[in-house]
Amino acid sequence: MRIEGMRLVCGLIVVIVLLNSKKSESRRSKSGSRSNSFEYNAINCRAHSASLVDYGGVGDGKTSNTKAFENAIRNLSQYESKGGAQLYVPAGKWLTGSFNLISHFTLYLHQHAVLLASQDMNEWPVIKPLPSYGRGRDAAAGRYTSLIFGTNLTDVIITGDNGTIDGQGAFWWQQFHKKKLKYTRPYLIELMFSDNIQISNLTLLNSPSWHVHPTYSSNIIIKGITINAPVTSPNTDGINPDSCTNTRIEDCYIVSGDDCVAVKSGWDEYGIKFGMPTKQLAIRRLTCISPYSATIALGSEMSGGIEDVRAEDITAINTESGVRIKTAVGRGGYVKDIYVKRMYLHTMKWAFWMTGNYGSHADSHYDPNALPEIKGINYRDVVAENVSMAARLEGISKDPFTGICMANVTIGLAAKHKKQPWTCTDIQGVTSGVTPQPCDLLPDQGPKKITACDFPPENLPIDMVELKKCSYTMKHA
Ligand SMILES: *[C@@H]1O[C@H](CO)[C@@H](O)[C@H](O)[C@H]1NC(C)=O
Ligand SMILES: *[C@@H]1O[C@H](CO)[C@@H](O)[C@H](O)[C@H]1NC(C)=O
Ligand SMILES: *[C@@H]1O[C@H](CO)[C@@H](O)[C@H](O)[C@H]1NC(C)=O
Ligand SMILES: *[C@@H]1O[C@H](CO)[C@@H](O)[C@H](O)[C@H]1NC(C)=O
Ligand SMILES: *[C@@H]1O[C@H](CO)[C@@H](O)[C@H](O)[C@H]1NC(C)=O
Ligand SMILES: *[C@@H]1O[C@H](CO)[C@@H](O)[C@H](O)[C@H]1NC(C)=O
Numbered sequence: 423m424r425i426e427g428m429r430l431v432c433g434l435i436v437v438i439v440l441l442n443s444k445k446s447e448s449r450r451s452k453s454g455s456r457s458n459s460f461e462y463n464a465i466n467c468r469a470h471s472a473s474l475v476d477y478g479g480v481g482d483g484k485t486s487n488t489k490a491f492e493n494a495i496r497n498l499s500q501y502e503s504k505g506g507a508q509l510y511v512p513a514g515k516w517l518t519g520s521f522n523l524i525s526h527f528t529l530y531l532h533q534h535a536v537l538l539a540s541q542d543m544n545e546w547p548v549i550k551p552l553p554s555y556g557r558g559r560d561a562a563a564g565r566y567t568s569l570i571f572g573t574n575l576t577d578v579i580i581t582g583d584n585g586t587i588d589g590q591g592a593f594w595w596q597q598f599h600k601k602k603l604k605y606t607r608p609y610l611i612e613l614m615f616s617d618n619i620q621i622s623n624l625t626l627l628n629s630p631s632w633h634v635h636p637t638y639s640s641n642i643i644i645k646g647i648t649i650n651a652p653v654t655s656p657n658t659d660g661i662n663p664d665s666c667t668n669t670r671i672e673d674c675y676i677v678s679g680d681d682c683v684a685v686k687s688g689w690d691e692y693g694i695k696f697g698m699p700t701k702q703l704a705i706r707r708l709t710c711i712s713p714y715s716a717t718i719a720l721g722s723e724m725s726g727g728i729e730d731v732r733a734e735d736i737t738a739i740n741t742e743s744g745v746r747i748k749t750a751v752g753r754g755g756y757v758k759d760i761y762v763k764r765m766y767l768h769t770m771k772w773a774f775w776m777t778g779n780y781g782s783h784a785d786s787h788y789d790p791n792a793l794p795e796i797k798g799i800n801y802r803d804v805v806a807e808n809v810s811m812a813a814r815l816e817g818i819s820k821d822p823f824t825g826i827c828m829a830n831v832t833i834g835l836a837a838k839h840k841k842q843p844w845t846c847t848d849i850q851g852v853t854s855g856v857t858p859q860p861c862d863l864l865p866d867q868g869p870k871k872i873t874a875c876d877f878p879p880e881n882l883p884i885d886m887v888e889l890k891k892c893s894y895t896m897k898h899a
Contacts, residue, residue, distance in 0.1 A: 456597030458512075458532075459895045464579050465643065467892035468528050469505025472498060473512060481514020488545055491521040506577065510896050511535040511585065517547020520608065523572035530894075531585025531624060537571050539589045539610075539630070548605050549664070552614075552637065554665055554688030554696035554726060556865075557783050560598060560631075566605050568612035568635065575616040584648070586625045587611070594630035595655050603848045607631040607657070615639050617722050620889075622646050633678070637664040638698060640682045641884060646670045653713050655679035660710075662686055665698035668884045671705045681719040682710035682741075685728050687755065690788040693725025694754040695750070702882045705733040712741045713746030714783045717767075722748035722780040724794065726753040736765045743775040744804070747796060748779045751818060752788030756768055756795040761877045767806035773833050774801070774813035776896060777824055778848065796823035797853075800875035804831040811840040814860055826851025826864060827875035833858060 469871070473479075477494035479833045485827060491509075493600045498507035505524030519542065523529065524592065531537070540546070542569055546566040552560045557567045569589065572578055597603050610629035613619055621647040628631045633649050634640050647876050651658035658677035663669050664686040676682040687693060687700045711719040717738040729804035745762050749755075767773055796817065806812075812833045817823035826828050826849055834860065835843060846861035853864045859864070867874070 437869040440557065454691045459893070460583065461891060462581060463579065463889035464528065464892050465887065465889060466506060466526070466579070467616060467890055468478070468501070468508040468526075468810045469897065471508040471510060471894050472869070473896055474516065475512060476800040479516060481516050481570070482875040483515030483517055485517060486519065486540060486542075486545065486799055487516045488519040488521060488540065489589055491518055495521065495524055495527070498527065502680070509788040510893065510894070511537065512896075516567070520547060520567040520569055520571055523570065524788070525574060525576055525601045526577045528579040528581065529570070530642045531582030531587070533585060535582065535584040537587045541590060541593045541659050546608055546713070551606070551627030554693045554698060555723065556689060558579060558894070560603050560606040564605045566608035569859045570611045572616055572770070573614040575613065577618045578613060578616060579620040580611060581620065581622045585621050586627060588627040589629035590649065591628040591630045591655060591658065598656055609633070609635045611635065612637065617641055619643070620628050620645075623695070624648075625650070628650065632662050634660045634661040636666050638666070640667040641882065641887070642666060642669040642680065643887065644669070645672045645673055649678060650678040651678045653677065653679050653711070659684045663700050663703055665696070666700050666703070668702045668882060669704070670882070670884045671708065673707045675709045677711040679714065680712065680723040681715045682712050682717050683708065684719040685731060686721065686723045687726030687728055689723040689784045690725055690752050691792070692784060693723060694792060696726055698726045699729060701729045702884065704789055704885065705731070705736070705883055707735045708733070709739075710735045710741055710899065711739050711830040714742055716743045716746035717741050717744045718777070720745070720757050720760065722750065722753070722782055724749055724757055725753050725835045727755045728757045731758045731761070732882070733762045734764050736762070738767050738770065741767070743770060743772040746778040746799070747799065747823070748780045748793040749778055749796065750782070751790060752783055752792050753794045754792035757799070758795065759798045760800065761875075762801045763806045763877060766803070767804070767809065770806060771806045771810045771811050772812075772814050773804065773806040774815060774828070776815045776817070777817035778821070778823065779815050793818060793821040794872070796822045800824070800827045801831065802829040804828075806832070807834040808836045809833050809839065811837050812843040813846070813860070815849045815861075819848055822848040822850055824850045827853070828860070828864065829854040829875045830858050844858045
């Protein structure tokens with residue numbers, strides 16, 4: 423009923439705007455404001471909508487909007503139990519430090535809205551390290567809160583008409599390289615302990631570190647995200663689902679200095695103790711460019727376990743490796759039931775890469791008997807061109823990676839390829855229809871076994887979630 427009402431209002435406004443087009447043009451030139459209607463798909467629509475400008479926001483690229491965001495979100499929290507609220511960010515450059523979201527809330531960015539991350543350290547509150555990591559990754563003490571942060575929330579949407587969030591990371595990358603950081607760099611977007619999350623139709627640029635980090639969360643849709651950071655920038659991973667259940671990542675285009683997608687679940691003894699896996703994860707229609715990292719990494723922090731990951735229609739260009747497993751003695755946990763199909767790779771160092779001696783420990787207290795279990799890793803329908811080496815598969819001595827399955831894989835080697843296209847140690851598995859001919863540890867089973875590396879037949883629960891069409895009319899353009 424409410425939506426219908428809004429549509430009606432919206433229709434009336436269109437008529438009025440048409441009738442008064444001359445008048446509204448002149449009003450627009452004087453005050454810079456006019457009505458603006460838009461629609462998008464979301465897990466939930468909101469009964470109430472307000473603009474950042476209503477709360478003193480200034481989009482000049484110079485004035486800090488941290489207080490405006492805080493005031494807006496505090497004010498809009500009154501609608502949490504009354505149909506939820508949307509905060510609309512109009513066209514403009516909106517400088518801001520870190521701010522916190524609330525439940526039943528949508529942050530919507532106009533096509534020409536750019537959130538610019540502040541470079542004033544005082545605009546970034548410091549919080550405790552993640553419990554499943556024990557310490558910050560750059561510095562042990564703590565970590566700067568992400569630009570857009572939320573914890574213990576439900577029903578949160580960050581979306582827009584491809585509006586932009588620019589982390590202005592160069593400042594942080596310099597501090598990192600000079601080892602001047604007291605605390606770990608912030609992420610661009612982090613949601614912790616939250617449920618029912620949508621992050622869609624945005625362009626994310628130059629995060630100080632990872633771009634999108636959902637952690638200890640469930641029921642997550644990440645769709646239509648463009649991420650761009652220099653390919654040499656440090657740790658600028660694209661999307662990192664970390665100890666999350668039931669997630670779908672779709673239609674994303676990522677250029678970054680680290681893994682395009684990195685699936686994680688905590689670090690060594692801290693991750694084992696916390697014990698929260700990442701499971702039920704679909705990744706589809708991803709395009710990745712990352713010359714020094716993986717298209718999709720599983721790990722290296724995987725101590726809470728990673729299971730039931732399904733990646734399909736994955737394209738990588740000028741990227742180090744495809745779907746890569748990174749782990750080490752001391753990690754514990756597991757990586758199991760991983761499915762990859764229809765992967766197209768062009769100009770790669772390795773089509774397949776698994777590493778059992780990644781190292782990189784949180785501290786020296788890791789348990790040397792905590793061996794990771796890696797099993798059931800399936801790849802099919804893979805085409806790769808201009809590849810230096812087909813595969814480098816290194817399990818752990820007395821802890822082999824098992825149940826590796828590869829079917830219908832064609833790898834075209836580069837003119838300057840490695841002499842030996844496959845190296846395999848401490849692994850077990852089977853292949854079918856794979857060229858060039860795999861190593862002896864992955865014997866060919868003949869064409870009958872080709873279904874062995876298939877996806878499970880049943881859908882993930884997140885694939886049943888249908889988005890609703892939401893319509894709004896705002897006073898501000
Ligand atoms: C994202 O934008 C596309 C095209 O602009 C639109 O079709 C789609 O519905 C939007 N997706 C979401 C989740 O809002
Ligand atoms: C915040 O909400 C209250 C209650 O609805 C309203 O009266 C007030 O004007 C709002 N403040 C701002 C700055 O919009
Ligand atoms: C958020 O939820 C977690 C896990 O349930 C809990 O440990 C933590 O105290 C909560 N934090 C806040 C700020 O409520
Ligand atoms: C969103 O904007 C980026 C950067 O301008 C652009 O590369 C991308 O194609 C746009 N995406 C859509 C769906 O319009
Ligand atoms: C093949 O890969 C090499 C790097 O290994 C690169 O220099 C070259 O441009 C690529 N060739 C094509 C045709 O993409
Ligand atoms: C093998 O993979 C290619 C590329 O994805 C695909 O076009 C073809 O249908 C696959 N063949 C079989 C038998 O599945």
